[in-house]
Structure formats: structure tokens, C-alpha cells
Amino acid sequence: MSEESLMASDEGERRLIAQVDSISNQLCQAVDGNFEFHIHTDSDEIALQKLAQLNNFVLDSVRRTIRDLKATRDELETRVEERTQRLNLVLTATNDGVWEWDIDSGNITLSQRWSSMLGLPHDGQQRGLDDWLLRIHDDDRAEVQRSLYQHIDGLTPSVNVEYRIRDARKAWRMVLCRGLCQRDGNGVAIRMAGTQTDTTEQRLVDPLTQLPNGAYLDMVLRERLARAPLLPMALVKFQLLNVASLFDGVAVDVAVAALQGLVQRMRRQLPPRVALIALPEHTFAMIFETDAIERLDNALEPLEALLSQPVEIDGQQVWLSHVSGVAAFNPAEPVSVDEWRHQSRLALANARLSDVGSRRYYSEPLRHWERQNSRAEQLIRGALATRGVRCFVQPIVNAVTGEIRGFEALMRLYEPSEGIVTPSSFIEVAERSGLIAPLWGMLMEQALPMLRDDKIRRRFGDDFLLSVNLSTRQLMDPKLLDVMIAASARHGVSYRRLQIEVTETSVLSDPIKAFRILDRIRAAGISVALDDFGSGYSSLAQLTSMPMDTVKIDRELVMNVTSLPRKRHVLSAVVALCQRLDYRIVVEGVEERDTLEILREWGVTDIQGYIYSQPLPLDRLVEDLAPPRPFRPRATAGGPYGSSLTSPAA
Amino acid sequence: MIGLIQRVLIDHLEIHHGKAAVESIAAQAGVLSLGRRIDTDYDDADTLAFFAAAGDYLELDFDALMTLYADLFIKWTRQHYPIFFSMADSAQAFLGRQPAIHASLGAGIRDPHLRDRVSDKFRVVEKSELKLIVDYRSANGLCTLYRALFLRVLEEYGQSGELVETRCQHRGDEACRFDMTFAEESAA
Incomplete structure (x- = not known):
């Protein structure tokens, strides 16, 4: 190669190198992450043009990729924003708070709604899990922790736990916490997030009255008993007895509105800090910060005064009856929440047995009464299970002829360790519990x-009648007549030989209904007797209005009638009145001949009492009861009979 | 149109007919300055006019010119871009990559609008082992050239196949659509 050629070749190589270098220098712009440039070459060499061209392709590909990534990012951001807005809308609509727990750091992040739900300021700061847990009620905290950790451990598909949490006013709110773990590829929990829903209204508010409910009472009682020092308090339970009257012949929504209005008025009669708490069966609870009876009386007086006024409903006036029970809490002798509630329940149950408007304070004798009730119920259930009911009968005798007018069937229970048990031990509980029917x-x-x-x-x-006693519940049973007719038919006897005995108290519980039923029974041919007349607070008014055939005068009016002249006058007047009203009369509790003498003088014939026979086991009747002999006045009496009115048993 | 297209034809004419022939053809086409850079976009009308004048010079009708050009193009690109061929093991693989290669050739164009026009000229609609559908959208309407290139690429890979142009801009369609199938025995 000539020197000229070599020089030309060197020159060409240097130009080529310079042009490659130029392309490299242009590519240096990319170090700033800037790809918005083009590679240019002035070279006529196809290889260099190709180099520039393919570099431009790479740059263009980078630009396109960046543009695509940005578009994807923008789209994702838009979707995230949309989803966030939708989620916020849902959370706002459901009123839920949101929480997130970073498990490694132990920090939790709470949403604004979570804080505002409890009335807490929201600073957006992360805080420790304990900040949350310490707000939870002592009795619920362990369950919440267990729920969280069981889910972290993979034992449960999610967290779902309801608990009480203290709000900024130091009041308790009920919340439902739901959550889920995010886990890494190995299943290890990284974080947990979820919602907190305020369920206070569902859990702690009575839906009918909108008052706090029994769960709220339980919470407040536990809180009060956890305070130090303990203070004297009283738990009052107040029951409306005949709320059903509000619903008689009135649309349900009208009656409910009337009841809600009444409840609000009741609430206003109480001191502002005393909550009126709704319990089942139209019972209300209140907690007073005193155990002094006088102060309690004063505090309850406005409430009782309100209820002494009728409730206006649909243009009509309805009077509501009430009773109340009070259990005082003595800090010197503290009791558990359950015991305190039990005491108030006992006091209320006892008040229900008394007149309307009664208030009973818990005392130890009530505990004895409860034990008796409990024992009675066990006795009854045992008797029902072992067929331990025993029928005793006591004759009703026509003293003039000695004929048996009827037998009163009397119930006794047989208990293996106690033998025969008389009704005084169980009849009240049987009637109250409804076990009287079986x-x-x-x-x-x-x-x-x-x-x-x-x-x-x-x-x-x-011809004698079989006389049977009926409880209030049985009397008010519309199927009573059918039951008696069916039972008589089953045994092949006439139901017209039956007589029912009802008390004035039973009839007065709902006189209109009772009179309607008694009319039907008498129309069917079954006799009706008013039992125990003269005991307790008997009213002469019933004698003129009640559908009946016979008045059975109670032994209370008869006892000592021979020695007490004033009592004799009263009995005489009652007998005369019944005779004037054409009722048949049976005098109960006659034990002495002198009494019989007097009754005979007044024209009374039908006698029931020890003078003829005590109640006898039915299966011993024939063996133990001889046919009675006709009564002979003392002047003509004597002879072999002496004072005895029955002959020796056959 | 990207300069590489006319560069292939210019090189052929210069080698086989001389520089004077190229200048004559350019003059006949009315192109004052004939661009030779492969990385530059030249006026479509000039390029098409140069192709038409070349056809006249060579005494080839349009279809024959396209067949010739397809052969020239494959040879030229095989020389200068051999990797594109070695990257593809079949005609369908080459033609499937062709839109991306075309975009790479236009990547040097500075005007983004023009660059996008070049990049978006070809689009793969469907691609499977023995089937390929490509859309071609260009005012130049060079679907004849694509058909010729299809046959030449088949030849290059020793394959057989068929192209049906199911849509064509010349028939009023928005784009041309090439529905290509490849014989199974040659695909391996």
C-alpha cells in the first residue's frame, strides 16, 4: 500500500472513529434517565446509519415502554383512587372504622372514623396495640386477644369478635371487630387489617322502647361493683303488669307508640343520671346511688304518680298497674352482680303476689320464701313424674237428712320421704307456674x-255432686268446659254431676271474661260455687252479680262463732243475705255441734267440716266414712247417738 | 417513506445500470435530490415516483417491479441485517417480527407524528404456529409489495404457504389485511 493510500486509510479510520464516538457521545444523554433525543450521524456508511437507526429504535422502545408504564401507572392510580372512593363510601355508609396492625412493629393505624366512633381525637399517628386493647372491657379483652392471635396462627379464617370498649366519655360501647391477615409466600402473617362496627344499638338497646337493655344493665352493675370505694346503692325493678291492655282493640303501631311515649315520660320522672333500663316482660330497672328507703321512696314517687294517671290511647284511657322490687346494696356486705340481680328479682316476684302498686324490699325471709317455692316446684314436678297426686275427698252433708250432697275433691301430693303433702305447701307455686293444670x-x-x-x-x-276447685288460670281457659265434658265422657259419668269451686280473687282478675265462662258452664248443667266466701277481702257486690249456684262460707267466718256474739251477727247476716238471694249455702269448717245447732236454727242445711269427716283418701272412703245420721236438735237429741253425727263405719 | 426502501432500488440500479441511469430515472420521476440514507424519512410521493420511473426504465409493469424489488430487498437486508434472519427460524417467525423490524427502521425519524405513522403501519392481528394475520395501513397502498415479499420470504426459508388479502384499501377498506397460512410439513 502506498503512503498516500495509507494516509487516506488512516484518515478514513479516524473519521469512522470520530463518527462512532459522536454516536457514543450522543448516547451519554441517557445517564440522566433522559431518553428524549435522537442519534444522528452524517456518515454515508450504512453500518453507521444502521447503528444510529437501531440506537434510535432502542431509544424509541424505551420511550414507548416508559410511556406505557406511565399510562399503566396512571390507570392503576385512577383505579386505586376509584376503589378508595368506593371503599370510603361503603365504610361511611356502614359507619365502620378501619384499623391496620403491622405485626412486626406492633403498631396500629386507626382511621378517623374509628376514633370518632369513640369520640376520640384523631391525630393520624400510629400507636401500640395496647392503646387499643386497654380500652376494651376487662371481661372481653382476653377473648379479643385470643381471636387476634388465633387468626395470626392460622387457626381461624378471620377475626370476628364482639366486645365492649370505653369511649371518650368513659361510657361503654359495643363493637364488632372483623379482620383478616395478609401473609407472605410462606403463610407468615405480615399485617392484619379490618373494620370496627358500632353495634351498641343492636346489642345494648331495647328495640321496642329504645331504652338501654339487660346487657347494658349487666355491664353497668359490674362497673359499679368494681369501683373503689364501693357506695351504697339500690337496684330497683319496676314492672308494668297489664301492658296488654294497651293493645286491646287498638292497632299495634298505635299501642307501641303509646307505650314508647309512656316510657319516655317515665324516664323524665327519674333523676337525669339514673338510667331507665328495659328488661323483658315490661320490667324496668334503675340503679340509685342510695340504699335509704326514704330517699328511694321519694325518688320513685314521681314515677308512681305518673302511672296513677291513665294512658290516653286512641281516645280511650287505660290505667296501667305496677309493682316493684328493690335490692339494696350495702358496701359493708358486698354481693356479686348475679346475687344482686337475683335479690331484686326475688323482691319483684314477691311484690307481684301482693296488691298492685306494691313495692317489696329484699330481705332474708324472701330467700326462705324462694327456697320454699323451689322446693314446692320440685315436689310438684316429682309428683307429676311419679304419678304422686293423691285424691282426698271431704263430704258435704245435708244435716237435716244425713244425705251426702257432694264430695269436694282435694289434692294431696305423695312425696317418698315426707309422705302426704297438703296443698298449703305447693298450691300457690302450682298456680303461678301453670303446673296446676297437669x-x-x-x-x-x-x-x-x-x-x-x-x-x-x-x-x-x-245423686251427690263431685266438687272440684279451679285456679284462676284454669278458670280463664276457654277450653275448660270442653276439657271437663271430655274427661267425664272418658270415665262414663255425667258432667252434670260436677260442681266447680272458684274464688272471688280468681273471678276478679278479669270479671267480664270470668262471668262469660261461668255462664257457659252453668248453661251446660255444671254447678258453680263461690269458694272461701268471707275470707280475705270478700265483697258483697259479687253476691249480686256473679253467675253461681252456691256460696261456700269460709271457716274463717265460722270459727268461734259460738263464743263471739259479734262474729255470730256477721255470719247470721251473710247467711240471711245468701238465702234472700236464693243461693244454696254450704258452711265450711264446722267442727262442733254447738255451731251446727246455730246454723240449723238459721236454716242452713249443707255442712262441710270435721264434724262429719276430715278429708279422706278416696280409696279409704267407703271403709272410713259411715253414712251420716240426720241432725236432731239438742232438745230431742240423745239416745244412743250422743253428740256423734256419724254411725260407726260399716 | 423510509430511505432504506429506495436505497435498495438505487443500489441495484447503480450496480447494474450505472449512475447515469439512476440520475436519469430520478429526473424522469421529477426527484431533484435523491436520498440515500437508510435512517431518513423521504417524501412518499418522490419515492413512489422514483419506483414508477424505474419500472418504466426497466420495462416492468408494477407487479413485476414489485416481484423484482422483493427479491432485491431480501438480499439487501440479509446482507446488512443478517441477525433479523438468523433470529427467525421460519417464514412465519420472520413475518411475525416484520412489524417490529419496520418500526426499528423508522425509529430515527425525529417527528413523532411521522415516526408513529411508520411504527403503526403494520400490526399483527393474530399469530399461531401455522397462521399469521397482519394489517397494513398506509396511504401508499403497497399491498402488492407485501404479497411479493411474502412469496420471497417463503422462498428464503424453503417453505410453502398462501396469502389471502381479505381486506384491501384499494377496495375501500380502512386497511389491508393479509391472512397467511403456512404448510405444516415445512414449518419445522
């Missing part, structure tokens, strides 16, 4: 066959 059924199964028992018929004839 007991009565068993009694009738034993009593009805006596009406066709050959030995009894031969001894006492075919």
Missing part, C-alpha cells in the same frame, strides 16, 4: 271414677 288433670282421673263406683254408689247414692 296436677288437676291427674286429680280428675282419680276423682271422676267415684261417680260410678259401685261401693260408693251403694253407700252414698247416685
Whole structure:
């Protein structure tokens, strides 16, 4: 190669190198992440043009990729924003707060709604898990922790736990916490997030009255008993007895509105800090910061005064009855929440047995009463299970002729360790609990066959009545007549040989209904007797209005009538009144001949009492009861009978 | 149109017919300055006019000119861009990559609008082992050239196949659509 050629070749190589260098220098712009430039070459060499061209392709590809990534990012951001807005809308609509727990750091992040739900300021700062847990009620905290950790450990598909949490006013709110873990590829929990829903209204508010409910009472009682020092307090339970009257003939929504209005007025009668808490069966609870009876009386007086006024509903006036029970809390002798509630329940139950408007304070005798009730119920249930009902009968005798007018069927229970148990031990509980119905059924199964028992018929004839007692609940049962007719038919006896005995108290619980039922029973041919007349607070008014055939005068009016002239005058007047009103009369509790002498002088014929016979076991009736002899006045009495009115048993 | 297209034809004419022939053809086409840079976009009308004048010079009708040009193009690009060929093991692989290669050739154009026009000229609609559908959208309407290139690429890879132009801008369609199938026995 000539020197000229070599020089030309060197020159060409230097130009080529310079042009490659130029392309490299242009590419240096990319170090700033800037790809918005183009590679240019002046070279006529295809290889250099190709180099520039492909560099431009790479740059263009980078620009396109960046543009695509930016578009994707923008789209994702838009979607995230949209989803966030939708989520916020849902959370706002559901009123839920949001929480997030970073498990490694232990920090939690709470949403503004989470804080505002509890009335807490929201500073957006992260805080420790304990800040949250310490707000939770002591009794619920362990359960919440267990729920969180069980989910972290993978034992549960999610967190779902409801608990009480203290708000900024130091009041308790009920919340439902739901959450879920985010886990890494190995299943290890990284963070947990979820919502907190305020369920206070659902859990702590009575839906009918909108008052705090029993769960709220339980919470408040526990809180009060956890305070130090303990203070004297009283738990009052106040029950409206006849709320059903509000609903009689009135649209339900009208009655509910009236009840809600009444409840609000009741609330206003109480001191502002005393919550009125709704419990089942129209019972309300209040906690007072005193155990002094006088102060409690004063505090409850406005409430009782309100209820002494009728409730206006649909243009009508309805008076509501009430009773109340009070359990005082003495800090010197603290009791548990359950015991305190139990005491108030006992006091209220006892008040319900008394007149309307009664208030009972818990005392130890109530505990004894409760034990008796409990024992009575066990006795009844045992008797029902073992067919331990025993039928005893006591004759009602026509003293003039000695005829048996009827037998009153009396219930006794047989208890293996105690033997025969008299009604005073169980009848009240049986009536209150409704167990009287199956007991009565068993009694009738034993009593009805006596009406066709050959030995009894031969001894006492075919005309005597079988008289049976009815409780209030049974009397008000619209199926009562059908039940008696069916039972009689089952035993092949006439139901017209039945007589029912009802008390004035039973009838007065709902006189209109009771009179309607008694009318039907009498129309069917079954006799009706007013039992125990003269005991307790009897009213002469019933004698003129009640549908009945017979008045049974209670032993209370008869006792000591021979020695107490004033009592004799009263009995005489009652007998005369019944005779004037054309009722048949049975005098109960006659034990002495002198009493019988007097009653005979007044024209009374039908007698029930020890003078003829004490109640006898039905299966011993024929053996133990001889046919009574006709009464002979003392002047003509004597002879072999002496003072005895029954002949020796056959 | 990207300069590489006319560069292939210019090189052929110069080598086989001389520089004077090139200048004559350019003058016949009314092109004052004939661009030779492969990385530069030249006026479409000039390029098309140069192609038409070359056809006249060579006494070839348009289809014959396109067939010739396809052969020239494949040879030229195989020389200067051999990697594009070695990257593809079949005609369908080469033609499937062709839109991207075309875009790379236009990447040096500074005007983004023009650059996008070049880049978006070809679009793969469907691609499978023995089937390829490509859309071609250009005011130049050089679908005849694509058909010729298809046959030449098949030849290059020793394959057989068929191209059906199901849509065509010359028939009023928005774009031309090439529905290509490749014989199975040659695909491996």
C-alpha cells in the first residue's frame, strides 16, 4: 500500500472513529434517565446509519415502554383512587372504622372514623396495640386477644369478635371487630387489617322502647361493683303488669307508640343520671346511688304518680298497674352482680303476689320464701313424674237428712320421704307456674271414677255432686268446659254431676271474661260455687252479680262463732243475705255441734267440716266414712247417738 | 417513506445500470435530490415516483417491479441485517417480527407524528404456529409489495404457504389485511 493510500486509510479510520464516538457521545444523554433525543450521524456508511437507526429504535422502545408504564401507572392510580372512593363510601355508609396492625412493629393505624366512633381525637399517628386493647372491657379483652392471635396462627379464617370498649366519655360501647391477615409466600402473617362496627344499638338497646337493655344493665352493675370505694346503692325493678291492655282493640303501631311515649315520660320522672333500663316482660330497672328507703321512696314517687294517671290511647284511657322490687346494696356486705340481680328479682316476684302498686324490699325471709317455692316446684314436678297426686275427698252433708250432697275433691301430693303433702305447701307455686293444670288433670282421673263406683254408689247414692276447685288460670281457659265434658265422657259419668269451686280473687282478675265462662258452664248443667266466701277481702257486690249456684262460707267466718256474739251477727247476716238471694249455702269448717245447732236454727242445711269427716283418701272412703245420721236438735237429741253425727263405719 | 426502501432500488440500479441511469430515472420521476440514507424519512410521493420511473426504465409493469424489488430487498437486508434472519427460524417467525423490524427502521425519524405513522403501519392481528394475520395501513397502498415479499420470504426459508388479502384499501377498506397460512410439513 502506498503512503498516500495509507494516509487516506488512516484518515478514513479516524473519521469512522470520530463518527462512532459522536454516536457514543450522543448516547451519554441517557445517564440522566433522559431518553428524549435522537442519534444522528452524517456518515454515508450504512453500518453507521444502521447503528444510529437501531440506537434510535432502542431509544424509541424505551420511550414507548416508559410511556406505557406511565399510562399503566396512571390507570392503576385512577383505579386505586376509584376503589378508595368506593371503599370510603361503603365504610361511611356502614359507619365502620378501619384499623391496620403491622405485626412486626406492633403498631396500629386507626382511621378517623374509628376514633370518632369513640369520640376520640384523631391525630393520624400510629400507636401500640395496647392503646387499643386497654380500652376494651376487662371481661372481653382476653377473648379479643385470643381471636387476634388465633387468626395470626392460622387457626381461624378471620377475626370476628364482639366486645365492649370505653369511649371518650368513659361510657361503654359495643363493637364488632372483623379482620383478616395478609401473609407472605410462606403463610407468615405480615399485617392484619379490618373494620370496627358500632353495634351498641343492636346489642345494648331495647328495640321496642329504645331504652338501654339487660346487657347494658349487666355491664353497668359490674362497673359499679368494681369501683373503689364501693357506695351504697339500690337496684330497683319496676314492672308494668297489664301492658296488654294497651293493645286491646287498638292497632299495634298505635299501642307501641303509646307505650314508647309512656316510657319516655317515665324516664323524665327519674333523676337525669339514673338510667331507665328495659328488661323483658315490661320490667324496668334503675340503679340509685342510695340504699335509704326514704330517699328511694321519694325518688320513685314521681314515677308512681305518673302511672296513677291513665294512658290516653286512641281516645280511650287505660290505667296501667305496677309493682316493684328493690335490692339494696350495702358496701359493708358486698354481693356479686348475679346475687344482686337475683335479690331484686326475688323482691319483684314477691311484690307481684301482693296488691298492685306494691313495692317489696329484699330481705332474708324472701330467700326462705324462694327456697320454699323451689322446693314446692320440685315436689310438684316429682309428683307429676311419679304419678304422686293423691285424691282426698271431704263430704258435704245435708244435716237435716244425713244425705251426702257432694264430695269436694282435694289434692294431696305423695312425696317418698315426707309422705302426704297438703296443698298449703305447693298450691300457690302450682298456680303461678301453670303446673296446676297437669296436677288437676291427674286429680280428675282419680276423682271422676267415684261417680260410678259401685261401693260408693251403694253407700252414698247416685245423686251427690263431685266438687272440684279451679285456679284462676284454669278458670280463664276457654277450653275448660270442653276439657271437663271430655274427661267425664272418658270415665262414663255425667258432667252434670260436677260442681266447680272458684274464688272471688280468681273471678276478679278479669270479671267480664270470668262471668262469660261461668255462664257457659252453668248453661251446660255444671254447678258453680263461690269458694272461701268471707275470707280475705270478700265483697258483697259479687253476691249480686256473679253467675253461681252456691256460696261456700269460709271457716274463717265460722270459727268461734259460738263464743263471739259479734262474729255470730256477721255470719247470721251473710247467711240471711245468701238465702234472700236464693243461693244454696254450704258452711265450711264446722267442727262442733254447738255451731251446727246455730246454723240449723238459721236454716242452713249443707255442712262441710270435721264434724262429719276430715278429708279422706278416696280409696279409704267407703271403709272410713259411715253414712251420716240426720241432725236432731239438742232438745230431742240423745239416745244412743250422743253428740256423734256419724254411725260407726260399716 | 423510509430511505432504506429506495436505497435498495438505487443500489441495484447503480450496480447494474450505472449512475447515469439512476440520475436519469430520478429526473424522469421529477426527484431533484435523491436520498440515500437508510435512517431518513423521504417524501412518499418522490419515492413512489422514483419506483414508477424505474419500472418504466426497466420495462416492468408494477407487479413485476414489485416481484423484482422483493427479491432485491431480501438480499439487501440479509446482507446488512443478517441477525433479523438468523433470529427467525421460519417464514412465519420472520413475518411475525416484520412489524417490529419496520418500526426499528423508522425509529430515527425525529417527528413523532411521522415516526408513529411508520411504527403503526403494520400490526399483527393474530399469530399461531401455522397462521399469521397482519394489517397494513398506509396511504401508499403497497399491498402488492407485501404479497411479493411474502412469496420471497417463503422462498428464503424453503417453505410453502398462501396469502389471502381479505381486506384491501384499494377496495375501500380502512386497511389491508393479509391472512397467511403456512404448510405444516415445512414449518419445522
